[in-house]
Amino acid sequence: MTVLDVSDTHRAIDAVWRIESPRLIAGLMRIVRDVGLAEELAQDALVAALEQWPESGVPDNPGAWLMTTAKRRAIDLVRRQQRLERKVEEIGRDLELGGAGSVPEPEAFVVDDHIGDDLLSLVFTACHPVLSTEARVALTLRLLGGLTTPEIARAFLAPEPTIAQRIVRAKRALAKAKVPFEVPEGAELAERLSSVLEVIYLVFNEGYSATAGADWMRPELCADALRLGRILAELVPKEPEVHGLVALMEIQASRTKARTGPTGEPILLLDQDRGRWDQLLIRRGLTALERAETVEGPRGSYTLQAAIAACHGRARTAGETDWERIADLYAELATVSPSPIVELNRAVALMMAFGPEAGLEHLGGLADEPSLRSYHLLPSVRGDFLSRLGRLEEARAEFERAAALTQNERERALLLERAEACELP
Secondary structure, three states: OEOOOHHHHHHHHHHHHHHHHHHHHHHHHHHHOOHHHHHHHHHHHHHHHHHHHHHHOEOOOHHHHHHHHHHHHHHHHHHHHHHHHHHHHHHHHHHHHOOOOOOOOOOOOOOOOOHHHHHHHHHHHHOOOOOOHHHHHHHHHHHOOOOOHHHHHHHOOOOHHHHHHHHHHHHHHHHHOOOOOOOOOOHHHHHHHHHHHHHHHHHHHHHHOOOEEOOOOOHHHHHHHHHHHHHHHHHOOOOHHHHHHHHHHHHHHOOHHHOEOOOOOEOOHHHOOHHHOOHHHHHHHHHHHHHHHOOOOOOOHHHHHHHHHHHHHHOOOHHHOOHHHHHHHHHHHHHHOOOHHHHHHHHHHHHHHHOHHHHHHHHHHHOOOHHHOOOOHHHHHHHHHHHHOOOHHHHHHHHHHHHHHOEEHHHHHHHHHHHHOOOOO
């Protein structure tokens, strides 16, 4: 038992909650089979900790304390429900038979500890396809990331009531659809796992390149996504795409400190000080990539993206980057997961490998793509190619168009600077 002052105790409780709440809610879901009720019981345990720990001290095993407290309340709740159901049945029998009956005491509720299975079931529940993408993201951050509603709202620059309603509706939707608390099997597993990975990567990407607001990055979201990915990799170690996603996030997260300057301004990949890249994260990413690639068969989307990130991670300088291999990997990715975004990135790789003319030629096929009409990176990339060819007036127009399309203030400032740099002498 560790005794701390009140402020230190509250900080300790906050840290414990962030780590333990997913396991806590998962264990409770196994008992009550209702995600909303499970979270309420977990919150009750948190309130008990806030009331007791400042006086009694932080337990040596705070996670076990919270779990025991919450499960006791869950078992009491289930017993009350069982007694009520039995009482109703007894009254019904009395009315039918005209006599009185006795109600046997319900058997003790047995709780098995299968935290790994429960946690995995909670992951699949929070990311169930019955929910919208926005609801899946919010509920996952709430239940598995341990974030509060205000924290999620700040992270996504959304009004707090909007996020709160999104979470409430998600819980209701799961209850209404009677979504089972279980890990899917067979063909359904692959489909549902894809949804889980999509949610985790959406959270990571929003942290890595914020779509809106004043900040270029929100590292806290990257950290939350990476933690969820690592947990998932432990729970389903034989799924290569899980390791592929973890590898991708580890390597991309390694660049965090090098992606912004002293005042928060963005620094693009080729201009970054690679001495500031986190080598530990790169090594962890490469290890995860090896795990993903040990499985026989075609590589999946996340594994291929991780292989591309690894090409950058292994290059000590920008000039040592193997752009031809990256272009080949994007070509392979285009067959596995075809999309205009993949082709846009492939155009950049072709430009770096074979010159701006090659990149510009590949971009020509994307000019009329409907999904890219409001995507700021298309004119941004085109502007870069044109500036390398010395077509400065055209380049300036593209950078200005890209600046008008982005909703991120930092990115807009960078694009306008690039437009100004294209002024003819």
